[in-house]
Amino acid sequence: MRHQDAAPDNMxxxxxxxxxxxxxxxxxxxxxxxxxxxxxxKAEILCMDPLEYMHPRLSATVTFNMLFVVKRxxxxxxxxxxxxxxxxxxxxxxxxxxxxxxxxxxxIRRFSPDAIVCTQAYPLALMxxxxxxFHTAIPMFGxxxxxxxxxxxxxxxxxxxxxxxxxxxxxxxxxxIRRDRIHVIGIPISPTFEANAxxxxxxxxxxxxxxxxxxxxxxxxxxxRTIRRLDQTPKPFIIDAITGMNRRLANRLVNNRRDFVxxxxxxxxxxxxxPLFARxxxxxxxxxxxxxxxxxxAGLPMLIVHPLPGQxxxxxEELVAHxxxxxxxxxxxxxxxLTALLDNPEMLxxxxxxxxxxxxxxxARDAARLILSSCGA
Numbered sequence: 081m082r083h084q085d086a087a088p089d090n091m092x093x094x095x096x097x098x099x100x101x102x103x104x105x106x107x108x109x110x111x112x113x114x115x116x117x118x119x120x121x122k123a124e125i126l127c128m129d130p131l132e133y134m135h136p137r138l139s140a141t142v143t144f145n146m147l148f149v150v151k152r153x154x155x156x157x158x159x160x161x162x163x164x165x166x167x168x169x170x171x172x173x174x175x176x177x178x179x180x181x182x183x184x185x186x187x188i189r190r191f192s193p194d195a196i197v198c199t200q201a202y203p204l205a206l207m208x209x210x211x212x213x214f215h216t217a218i219p220m221f222g223x224x225x226x227x228x229x230x231x232x233x234x235x236x237x238x239x240x241x242x243x244x245x246x247x248x249x250x251x252x253x254x255x256x257i258r259r260d261r262i263h264v265i266g267i268p269i270s271p272t273f274e275a276n277a278x279x280x281x282x283x284x285x286x287x288x289x290x291x292x293x294x295x296x297x298x299x300x301x302x303x304x305r306t307i308r309r310l311d312q313t314p315k316p317f318i319i320d321a322i323t324g325m326n327r328r329l330a331n332r333l334v335n336n337r338r339d340f341v342x343x344x345x346x347x348x349x350x351x352x353x354x355p356l357f358a359r360x361x362x363x364x365x366x367x368x369x370x371x372x373x374x375x376x377x378a379g380l381p382m383l384i385v386h387p388l389p390g391q392x393x394x395x396x397e398e399l400v401a402h403x404x405x406x407x408x409x410x411x412x413x414x415x416x417x418l419t420a421l422l423d424n425p426e427m428l429x430x431x432x433x434x435x436x437x438x439x440x441x442x443x444a445r446d447a448a449r450l451i452l453s454s455c456g457a
Contacts, residue, residue: 091122092455095193098129102325102349104370108225109267109389110195112451115444118271119435122450126191130184130203142175175375181210188218194455195219198239199268201232208235218453223447224248225267226369230396236259240454242268242447243439247398265447266440267373272354274377274441289317289422292360294353294371295309301366301386304332305318306411310364311340313415315422319344320356351447354378359430362421364414367395368404377441381431383408403434405409 094116098109104130113125164362184206196218198204204222211220219240228249233241233254241262243249249262283402293308295301302310307321319406333346350356357378358362363372364383372395375382382405387396399405408414408422423429440446 082371091124092452093124093191093193094197094455095188095191096125096127096197096199096453097207098127098198099129099131099134099200099202101129104368107270107370108199108223109197110267111270111444112223112447115268115271115372116452117450118445119310119448124191124450126187126193128187130206130330134181134184136270137403139185140181143165155198155218156373168370169286185210193218193452195221195222195451197221197451199223199225199310201230204233204235207238208239210240219451221447221451221454223268226304226391226395227267227372227398229393230393231255239449242450244369245438260397263447263450266443267369268444269370269373269377269441270313270352270354272352273357273374274445289315290359291317291319291418292356292363292365293319293321294363294365295322295326295329295417301368302364303386304329305334305365306385306414307344308340309411309414311342311344311419313342313418313422315419317342317361317422321345322347322350322356324349333424354363362418367392367399372399373440373443376435376439379432379439381405381421381435383414383421385414399438404431404438405435 083370084359096109096112098105098291099104109127113127116123116125137425157342196207197222197431198207201222204220207220222233222235222241223242224233224244227244227248229243229251231254232254237258239261241252241257242264242265246264249259249264252262253259293302293307293310296304300423307319310319319340321333321344323333323346330346330348333344337344337346353374357374357380360380362383363375363380364385366386367382369386369391372382376412381398384396384407387393387407396405397406400407406417408417
């Protein structure tokens, strides 16, 4: 396999591995792919889920069970997240997947990449194990897509790490990673957030506030009851509901929209959310890593509801600590909190400033430059 030899006309060949289609890790992979293409239009990029490729049935089973545990037994997920007691389970999962690495190695050999990028910890662990087994020296990058880093990202000092903030860098150092292997760049989000000049613009006089409601790509955050509670707020606004892949929620909202006091705009899976973020006054959402990064880039204050245990709880704590979000633990508190915020434009402006201070809207482009430089492109 090639290593560090620039492709003809500096045309880089890059593999981006994520885990679980239409997840935040997948969105980060797509953002990197777009940014690399903007910088090097002739670059060849292979973006794939290695587990889905090697074990389609295992991938489907893992996805189903993970979502089931997170939703139905969050205390179990919380007990395992970033804990040493989870290492035997991780090692078992790794051993099962490693049995099919020959097929994945064939893909890598045929594509002959100049760099390998992983936006989730498992593909990075898999690639690190393959590197040790097959002695490849292709530059490798682990791209962290949450505001904090868990221990399973640590794969020695061969990969370079792209992290969202200095706190994440310090955590990796505490796990034994050299500081010179860590690059504080941010969470890669769609380049449309970097290019959108409307973020932070003043709302025209007389225009109603817009409350953007999101539940991630799978619609696992705010549910129908949350939106009904939101509708009880005695202030004028428009509800923009993005239901993602949650067709049940979308259908229920469509069937009952006439029962709502506030106008409700219902959208399913949306690939380009930047225009909706630009128009929004507040975001009501669970704190997925990509959602948080997008909200910060847009300077959009968040009301956090229903955070998943583990990484999302950590994301919530980070945003609340920096004054860019409020965590609403009970849906019944939404009307009072939302009323107080809409009646206090100074508070909203402060939260918007805090979000902007945390923002790294050019993270995808900056990461793309780093990755391309490793290819000699």
